[in-house]
Amino acid sequence: MTSRSALSALRPGRFDWTGLFFALFLTIVIAVPLLVVVTWAFTEVWRYPSVIPQQFGLRFWHQTLSRADVWEALWISIRLSATVTLLSAVICLPAAYAFARMKFPGRDIFFLSFLASHAFPKFGLLVAIAAIFLKLNLIATFWGVVLIQLVGTLMLMIWIPVAAFQAVDRRMEEAARDVGASPLRVFWSITLPQAGPTIFAAVLLTFVSTFYETEGAWLIGAPQIRTMPVLMISYINNQIVVQYGAVLSVILWVPSFIALMFARRVVSNGGFAKGFGA
Amino acid sequence: MARLTIEHLRKSFGVTAAVDDFSLTVEDGELVCLLGPSGSGKSTILRMIGGFEQPTSGTLAIDGQDVTRLPPERRPTGMMFQSHALWSHMNVFNNIAFGLKLRRLPRAEIRRKVEEALELVGLAGYGPRQTFQLSGGQQQRVALARSLVLAPKILLLDEPFASLDQHLRERLREEVREIQQRLGITTLFVTHGQDEALAMADRIVVLRNGQCEQVDAPDVVYRQPQTEFVAGFIGSMNFLRANVEGGTFRHGDLSIALDVADGPAVLAIRPEDLGLAQAEGETGAIVLRSTDFGSHIMVELESEGATRVKAMTSPATRFEKGARARLSPTTYGVYRDNRLIASGRLTALPVTGRAHHAVETA
Structure with a gap:
């Protein structure tokens, strides 16, 4: 496949039909649903069988944004995501370094156990945890949701940084020891900056995935702690007004869009690929 | 300036000994090369230092101070x-300055030292x-400057040009x-390249x-290798294997009187020390x-027992295939059990004739 498309790239006259097909296919699969959602967000009246809405407008934006619970949910979501990401980084990065660089008994089993939490059917795990949280009075509290979401971030925040730390050339670290840096200083000045771009990508992914996490937030947090995605679900469940969901979806794009912009900078510097050993 | 003393150094990885009872003293300002094939333990010695x-x-x-347990x-x-x-x-600047910054030197002094090192x-x-953005050679120079800027007592080079x-x-x-001589810095150099x-x-x-x-x-090391391994490892060497019988080493029509006990022996001759003379009939x-x-x-030849030998001869005489x-x-x-047991010098054989070999044994 690759050799063939490389060949056709060499021959200027030939048109790459396969490439065009894939491009079109991906556009339809990815762009059309997005387009529909965005269209709904700016629609006031859209009745079957019309292909385009009868009336466009910002009425539902006013209605959504004037609701206090939307702003409250947004604020909770941001606070939750930031707290979870920070805690996850504090717990996982040193652990990832230990997995990547140190030898200790049970290392491999321990490492695999992070995968195990993701191998379970997640909802079952959540219900079991919820039962424990009920006894600990953590249900419907901010820290209860933080804890449950933290579990979900562990794998991402361990596995990607482990790969990043392993990709750092040991000689670089030894050279730093050689010129007088203590092990801690080597980690801070050499290892972390070398693994930095990849770790940054992992942190970003953690933030975004926490922001959109629904099951745990709903099961543990409801009814007091309502994050944006949970609020969206309740809107869709309670009132069959498509526009509420659509408007919230468009709003929820903002954090992931910002994240993508950052990620692009990292990727275009080549740092992302370098972290994975390319 | 410094003197490095290594005494009975040993390093085992599991059951295998990577370094086995190694002792060496490197004098002030000396450049000592650790040479050996891969797996000979030379890099391990350097990394231990x-x-x-x-x-x-x-x-x-180092200078009499025990550093064995220092990080x-x-x-x-x-x-x-x-x-x-x-x-x-x-x-490049920060690479060289990193060690100086760790030592909390004033900014101006760091700048001056880094510039000096770059100039060096x-x-x-x-x-x-x-x-x-630098070429391979330039990168190695920066690495050298990074080491030298801290004025170490001992400079360690681990196959830097490989x-x-x-x-x-x-x-x-x-x-x-040239830099090593100018600074007079005690240096240990690991390489597997004999040149x-x-x-x-x-x-x-x-x-x-x-x-x-x-x-x-x-x-x-080149002219008086003390072991068969050294003889074969450095430069090009011909080895002829035979038994010494009655004080004479005989291989083909080559015979040398030796003052050693009878038994198997290896005769080692450098190609430049091996002359060729015209042979008579079906011998040689x-x-x-x-x-x-x-x-x-x-000239490459095949001697008795399919032994290949090389001889470096002057262009004046030609030997056809x-x-x-x-x-x-x-x-x-002459080596036996890897040890040098005899060495000597013979007067070159005249191109014709079969004169008795004049032997002088060392």
Whole structure:
């Protein structure tokens, strides 16, 4: 496949039909649903069988944004995501370094156990945890949701940084020891900056995935702690007004869009690929 | 300036001994080369001196001070790595300045020292460059400057030119030797390239299986190898195997009187010490090939028992393929169980005739 498309790239006259097909296919699969959602967000009246809405407008934006619970949910979501990401980084990065660089008994089993939490059917795990949280009075509290979401971030925040730390050339670290840096200083000045771009990508992914996490937030947090995605679900469940969901979806794009912009900078510097050993 | 003393150094990985009872003293300002095939333990010795490996037993002392248990950051050593190991997230200036910053020197002094170091390695003005913008040779120079800027007592070089091409390697090793002499810095150099060792070192340590085979000046190592391994490892060497019987070593029509006990022995002759004489009839070695290098001709022959030998001859006499020639060594060494048991010098055989060999045994 690759050799063939490389060949056709060499021959200027030939048109790459396969490439065009894939491009079109991906556009339809990815762009059309997005387009529909965005269209709904700016629609006031859209009745079957019309292909385009009868009336466009910002009425539902006013209605959504004037609701206090939307702003409250947004604020909770941001606070939750930031707290979870920070805690996850504090717990996982040193652990990832230990997995990547140190030898200790049970290392491999321990490492695999992070995968195990993701191998379970997640909802079952959540219900079991919820039962424990009920006894600990953590249900419907901010820290209860933080804890449950933290579990979900562990794998991402361990596995990607482990790969990043392993990709750092040991000689670089030894050279730093050689010129007088203590092990801690080597980690801070050499290892972390070398693994930095990849770790940054992992942190970003953690933030975004926490922001959109629904099951745990709903099961543990409801009814007091309502994050944006949970609020969206309740809107869709309670009132069959498509526009509420659509408007919230468009709003929820903002954090992931910002994240993508950052990620692009990292990727275009080549740092992302370098972290994975390319 | 410093003197390095290594005593009974030993390093085991599991059951295998990478370094086995190694002792060496490197004098102030001396450049000593650790030479050996891969797996001979030379890099392990260097890494133990740098503090990156802990010796299983033995001691290391710099200027009489025991450093065996010190971590690398507290040792007065500077190491230059094979893969240069520059920090790619810092520019050239910061790579060199990092160690100085750790020592909390004033900003102006750091700047002055870094510029001096860059000038020393011929890269003045390269400070703001990124390391990946430099060529392989320039990267190694930056690595050297990074080590030298801290004025280490001992400079350790771990195959620093292995990744460079032949031409660059030769130029850089001359430069490193020149800088080393100018600064008078005690240096240990690890290499598996014998030409590098012969060209740079004051003394060469030949290692095999973690043990020292010979420590001597390059010319001595080349001309008086003390073991069969050293004889074969450095330069090109012909080995003829035979039994000594009644005080005579006999191989084909070559016979040498030796003052050694009877038994198996290996006769070692360098190609430049092996003359060829015309043979009579069906005796002597058969010429397989002769290659003209301009200044000399390298003749390859097959002697008794399918033993291949090489002789360096003057372009004046030609030996055609298939011709017969008699081996006429001028200098030789005799080894038994890897040890040198005899060496000697013979007067060259006249081109014709079968005169008795004049032997002088050392």
